[in-house]
Amino acid sequence: MRSVRARAALGATLVVTVALMAAGLVVLQVLRGNLTGRAGLEAEVVAREVAGQVALDVPYEDLDLSDEDIHPVQVTDEEGRVLVVSEGLEAISGTATSEVTPAPSASAGSPGGETSGDDKGGDDDGDDDDGSRGNDPDRGEVSSDDPDFSNGSATVEGDTADYRFAAVEAVTRAGLPVIVHAGAPLTAEQEAVDSVRTTMLTGLPVLLLVVAGVTWLVTRRALRPVEGIRRELAAITASQDLGRRVPEPGSRDEIARLARTTNETLTVLEASVDRQRRFVADASHELRSPIASLRTQLEVGAAHPELLDVPGAVADTVRLQVLAADLLLLARLDAGERPGRAVVDLRALVREEVPHRTGDRIAVAVSVTASGPLEVRGSRGQLTRVIGNLLDNAERHAEHSVAVSVTTDRGDVLVAIADDGPGVPEEERERIFERFVRLDDARSRDDGGAGLGLAIARDVATRHRGTLTVGTAPQGGALFTLRLPHS
Known part of the structure; x- marks a missing residue:
């Protein structure tokens, strides 16, 4: 039935x-x-x-x-x-x-049965001398x-x-x-x-x-x-039109709640599909440029070996490798990959990453105000990627210096990275964490990257039960604050 x-x-x-x-x-x-x-x-x-x-x-x-x-x-x-x-x-x-x-x-x-005349008569005075009931x-x-x-x-x-x-x-x-x-x-x-x-x-x-x-x-x-x-x-x-919605009855019963939940699910699904489509389109667009450049250089090198730009080909190959790694990490995060439970010392991690990103143009200063190890639980590789992306972003926009501090606050470990660059406008502070978003569209792609670093950093922070926000640094530039729960 x-x-x-x-x-x-x-x-x-x-x-x-x-x-x-x-x-x-x-x-x-x-x-x-x-x-x-x-x-x-x-x-x-x-x-x-x-x-x-x-x-x-x-x-x-x-x-x-x-x-x-x-x-x-x-x-x-x-x-x-x-x-x-x-x-x-x-x-x-x-x-x-x-x-x-x-x-x-x-x-x-x-x-009463048969009785004698004496029994019927009884004594004249009515006394019952023998106690007989008859x-x-x-x-x-x-x-x-x-x-x-x-x-x-x-x-x-x-x-x-x-x-x-x-x-x-x-x-x-x-x-x-x-x-x-x-x-x-x-x-x-x-x-x-x-x-x-x-x-x-x-x-x-x-x-x-x-x-x-x-x-x-x-x-x-x-x-x-x-x-x-x-x-x-x-x-x-x-x-396959996710823009349509199911009818919602005017009642306030379980069926009405089912219809509203279904429409909310369709809205989330539509946003997810649109995000996936934009992701594929942006990834294709980002991959097309280095692939086209690399192909041109190889074709020129095949015809005229003396004109082959080997450093340029290597740079395009490295760019492709980095972009492929970013796309692979985003795919794993979207698939719901859970971070590990290893104990990671953020102070040691920051001190390991800073020397790899110092140059003549930018001075990087690191300050640690808390004593003892500043440990969190998670994936060391993913947290290293977060710190590296934030440092790369700060160096790209800083004019003279970048300041990094590691502190504790109410049981959380805070990593703050500030630069003295132009900063981020308040109305754009959430948009910069979207994928393939670059505020300076006129700048060179080689200098600006693919626009995935901050998106990856926030996704990793969220999956580690933490947050990543941006504000204004004391020097006037951008201040990125990574907050993770202490282990």
């Missing part, structure tokens, strides 16, 4: 099905419990009425069982012998005994304890049905304990439960169809913007 709408509809339907089934079972149990409780209460009322008559020594044949067709009654003694049953009771289950015929040994006339006319009673309930069935005049039985204990005036079982029909409970169950089973499929349909429509409407985003991305892929 590959459709999100179908999965959502199916999931919602399954959840609703489980919830409705659980709720239906609870409703049926509560309904059955309530109706069964009502039947039990009805049976208890009948049982207590009969027990009250028995406690008053009403003869069994005179017991008021006028609704025996609705409430079957069975009276037994404590040994389970049947004393009396309601008229028409043919079979019973769920009580103390399934017998429906009074036991022959049971007293036939009165709950001589006390007030000792007949009905138990106030909760009755015992049970479910069973009974056949009354040929009709069999289920009943809820209540068992109530009573004591006759003669002290004979009896148990009265009275039943209330469960037909109403069964019919109500069956009706509710049938209604649920009939309505459940219809309700599930409604839930599935509504979920399908709602999900379809909610995912409509996603389909628009997909179509637009497919069109962008087919046309």
